[in-house]
Amino acid sequence: MAGLHFRPMQEADLPWVAARDAELYPFPWSQGNFADSMAAGYACWVMLDGAEPVGYGVLMMVIDEAHILNISVVASRQRGGLGRRLLGHFADVARTNGARRLLLQMCGWLAARHSGISAFTLKWAHDVMRSKEAGEGGEITIRT
Numbered sequence: 001m002a003g004l005h006f007r008p009m010q011e012a013d014l015p016w017v018a019a020r021d022a023e024l025y026p027f028p029w030s031q032g033n034f035a036d037s038m039a040a041g042y043a044c045w046v047m048l049d050g051a052e053p054v055g056y057g058v059l060m061m062v063i064d065e066a067h068i069l070n071i072s073v074v075a076s077r078q079r080g081g082l083g084r085r086l087l088g089h090f091a092d093v094a095r096t097n098g099a100r101r102l103l104l105q106m107c108g109w110l111a112a113r114h115s116g117i118s119a120f121t122l123k124w125a126h127d128v129m130r131s132k133e134a135g136e137g138g139e140i141t142i143r144t
Helices: 011-024 031-039 082-096 106-114
Strands: 004-008 043-049 052-062 065-073 101-104 119-123 139-143
Touching (some): 004 082, 011 031, 011 052, 011 065, 031 043, 052 082, 065 082, 082 101
Antiparallel strands (some): 004 043, 043 052
């Protein structure tokens, strides 16, 4: 993962992104959904390891909240920490754009459960993004 980096999603990425979404989810986004997100000005990103795309996602900013609408790692590269890296990238983008909250939509929980993950832990660097229920530890574990 030495060459892991992020770049904004481009129109040329849409067939690949839509095909990966169809592989990963029982109710995938269409190529049009991703195109509409880009046209609406949402933060649409592709994560690459060297030249190989390994993940993607869509972040919507609303006033001082950032909503992760889609966060995905290709099936062959899951369970290696890439999802954590992509989530961290979105947290950085959210902070840079003034977000006080970062919200992960329910579909993330459902996708985790569908793929057999029994729990996942969300961590953050800034207290302003901490859930009231999470305590002072800087992380919360969600059981699926």
